[in-house]
Structures are given as C-alpha cells and as structure tokens.
C-alpha cells in the first residue's frame with residue numbers, strides 16, 4: 001500500500017480519530033499513526049466523560065458551545081455507535097462562602113460569553129438532584145451541559161473513519177518530522193517513512209517531543225489524574241457534577257455505573273512509572289470526597305480505578321493551530337484535561353483548517369505562538 | 376509473524392455463525408456474534424473490544440471471559456492468541472464499598 005497521503009495524523013486518540021473522520025468525509029486520503037497497540041489508549045479512554053461549557057476559559061468556550069449545539073446531539077447516529085450523549089445539565093457544587101465566590105466568578109465570565117448558566121441555592125439544587133447532602137449550599141447550574149461515553153465516542157470515530165477508508169497503523173510511534181525544501185513532508189517511524197502534504201500532530205503531551213524535531217515548542221507538562229467507577233446502580237440522576245473545590249467530578253453512566261474523577265493534591269508530584277498507574281491514595285481520597293456530597297453512595301462498590309495523563313498547557317487552554325514556520329504542519333494538543341467535550345468540534349474545525357485553509361470557529365486565540373515571557 | 380497493526384487489512388466479510396447467540400461475557404451479557412461483529416468494525420485488541428462493547432468490564436472484570444475474547448479475536452484475524460495482550464488489570468482486586476475504600480484516618484495537624 002502507498003505510503004503517500006494527503007494528510008498524516010500522529011496520534012490515534014479522539015482528536016486524531018475525529019479529525020481523520022471529518023477529513024475523509026471531505027474526500028482526502030488520510031493515515032493515522034498510533035504509537036501503542038491500542039487505538040484510543042491515552043486520555044481519550046481515561047477521562048470522566050464531561051461535555052461541558054460552564055467553567056471553560058473564554059478562548060475555548062466558542063468551540064465547546066458550537067460542538068454541543070451542532071455535533072453532539074447527532075453523533076450516535078452519525079457514527080453508528082451509541083456515544084451515550086446525555087444533555088441534562090451540569091451542577092458545580094459548593095459548600096462555603098469561598099466556594100460561592102469561585103462559582104460566581106466562573107458564572108459571570110460564562111454569562112458574558114452568552115452561556116445560559118446561573119447560581120442556584122441549596123433548595124434549588126436538591127430539587128434538581130435530591131441525593132445531595134445538606135452541606136451543599138450553592139452551585140452553578142448550566143442546563144445545556146452534559147456527558148457522554150468517551151470509550152465509544154473515541155472508538156466510534158475510529159470505526160467510522162476506517163469505514164471511509166482512513167488507514168490506521170498501530171505500534172507506529174513517530175520520532176521525527178522532516179521538511180523537504182522548507183515544507184513538511186516526511187513522518188519517520190521505526191518501520192517506515194510516510195509522506196504527506198500535510199501533517200497533524202495530535203499525540204497528547206508526546207506532541208512536544210515530536211514538534212521539537214522541527215524546532216517548534218508547546219509549553220505543556222504531563223499531569224497524572226485518577227478516576228474510578230462503581231458497579232451498576234439503579235438510575236439516580238442524569239446531571240454531570242463537579243465541585244468548586246475540585247474534590248471530585250462525575251456522572252452516572254447509561255449502564256448504571258458512576259464514573260468519578262478526583263484529586264488527592266499530589267497530582268503534580270505523582271510518580272511516573274512509564275505508564276499511568278493509579279496511586280495508593282487517589283481512589284480512597286476521592287471516595288471520601290464523594291461520600292460527603294452523596295451519603296447515599298457510601299455502599300456503592302468500586303470495581304475499577306485508573307489514571308491518565310493530562311497534557312497541561314502553560315495557560316491551561318489547548319493549542320490548535322497551523323504552523324506557518326513549517327508550512328503544512330498543524331497542531332492539536334495541550335488540551336489540559338478538557339479535550340473530550342470539545343473533541344467533535346475540534347476534529348471538524350481542524351479538518352476545515354487543513355482542507356480549506358479556514359475554519360467555522362475562529363481559533364486564533366489558540367495559536368501555538370501565543371506564549372510570551374512576562375516582561 | 377502476521378501483524379495486526381495495519382487496521383485496513385482484509386479480514387474477509389462478517390459471516391454469521393450458528394452459535395453467535397451464545398453469551399461470552401456473562402456479567403455484561405455480550406454474545407459471541409457481537410464480539411465478532413466488533414472485530415469487523417476494527418476492534419483488533421482485547422482492550423478495544425472491552426471499551427467498545429463492555430465485555431470484561433462488569434463485576435468480575437473479565438476474569439471469566441478474558442481468554443475467550445482473546446481466542447475469538449485470534450481466530451477472526453487468523454493470528455495466534457499469544458500475539459494478543461490481555462486486557463489491562465486494574466485495582467481493586469475485588470469490588471470494594473466506597474465507605475470501606477475511603478475509610479482511612481487522615482489527620483491534618
């Protein structure tokens with residue numbers, strides 16, 4: 001088979017898979033190179049499934065709002081896979097005056113961008129979710145937020161892109177990009193050299209090493225975060241939840257299990273074993289956090305815990321950008337822990353950027369060269 | 376050794392079999408036919424099948440069906456089962472109540 005393509009995408013996570021799908025729909029020939037044995041083994045299979053607009057940076061919000069309006073509602077049908085998209089709102093919970101202040105600040109910013117989000121009190125909160133303890137006194141409420149299944153969404157994009165002729169090759173880590181006559185041309189892996197007119201780097205925090213081979217840097221660091229899941233429980237509530245204090249976030253899945261993520265406070269110091277293994281303190285700490293908000297879940301059994309890397313950017317907002325210094329090169333990484341909810345919108349708009357030279361949503365605030373020294 | 380890395384390789388069409396209705400993953404009630412169809416959808420590894428269908432994600436965490444799923448994939452792709460990795464094992468070993476897992480004294484002096 002030919003090693004030449006219109007586009008090569010490095011990284012078979014949801015960003016790479018979604019972009020491949022939308023490019024193939026436009027008729028371009030695409031190969032996706034994935035370093036590991038499994039498609040979607042990175043953050044895309046390890047996240048909490050939040051599809052939210054509330055709490056997002058104003059530079060990212062237009063993508064989040066556009067994707068929720070235009071892509072998420074029809075995604076299961078489009079991909080032929082149930083992505084379990086559930087749009088029943090997001091509650092960000094608080095217990096203290098300090099929490100109230102954090103939530104109010106986030107809410108004011110989102111309202112100024114045209115998002116329907118408002119502060120509500122304890123009674124209003126328990127009218128939406130009667131399982132929350134009396135300790136919860138305030139929340140921000142965004143009725144158009146929600147959640148989806150990251151596993152089926154990531155693999156659904158893969159399945160559909162593959163059906164449209166996208167070639168996926170696993171165990172093919174790119175270790176070098178090469179320019180020919182000043183423009184991007186070759187993608188080098190241990191087994192083969194692939195050629196394309198355009199290359200998208202969407203390899204999570206590993207994008208940094210790959211981009212370094214053509215002299216480009218994105219200031220981001222890996223950060224390990226942990227999640228856990230319970231056995232299936234009877235249906236309790238449909239909202240996505242988070243807290244002002246970031247003790248935990250999560251939702252009940254269609255299957256009945258609760259998926260929760262949380263932090264112990266040691267994330268930035270977590271041991272790197274070469275693979276993201278959950279720590280001994282993470283799940284226990286998250287359980288304590290959850291029980292304080294949801295006493296009714298104290299008897300729910302945890303069946304599985306895991307960890308994943310975030311590609312945490314200097315300003316905690318993604319880099320989605322063409323690289324004019326290396327014509328033909330594009331970047332989509334540094335999602336900083338919120339790349340799942342915007343993934344369909346990112347894939348759609350990056351495909352436009354690559355194929356048409358411009359995108360529906362203006363992504364100029366997410367350029368790779370926005371990082372400036374403090375003086 | 377034949378590689379499964381090229382996901383566009385021709386593995387032939389999905390042909391239904393008489394025992395496609397038998398249940399392979401008892402916890403999540405996933406049938407042989409569903410697993411074989413998922414392989415034809417491009418899920419070539421045990422982890423991918425698990426994430427796509429939930430086979431091996433239930434109470435026993437795949438301790439019963441893990442090997443069966445692996446053998447089904449090997450047969451469908453015409454490779455030897457040893458070539459395929461098992462699904463990733465995860466803590467805890469057995470399901471544990473939140474109040475038990477979280478039951479630990481943390482004193483902040």
Ligand SMILES: Cc1cc2nc3c(=O)[nH]c(=O)nc-3n(C[C@H](O)[C@H](O)[C@H](O)COP(=O)(O)OP(=O)(O)OC[C@H]3O[C@@H](n4cnc5c(N)ncnc54)[C@H](O)[C@@H]3O)c2cc1C
Pocket residue numbers: 010011012013014015016033034035036039040041042043044045046047048049050051052172173174175202203204205206207210225226227261307308309310332333335336337338339340341342
């Ligand atoms: C615990 C956790 C919870 C999260 N919760 C949420 C949430 O609730 N909502 C939300 O919106 N987001 C959440 N996120 C973030 C979200 O998961 C990510 O932003 C998103 O999945 C990023 O997708 P990606 O395709 O860029 O990265 P990944 O899924 O990490 O994919 C990158 C791929 O590139 C491959 N790769 C690496 N190096 C190379 C190479 N050299 N050559 C070829 N391939 C390579 C990797 O193997 C990987 O498959 C969470 C993340 C974590 C870890």
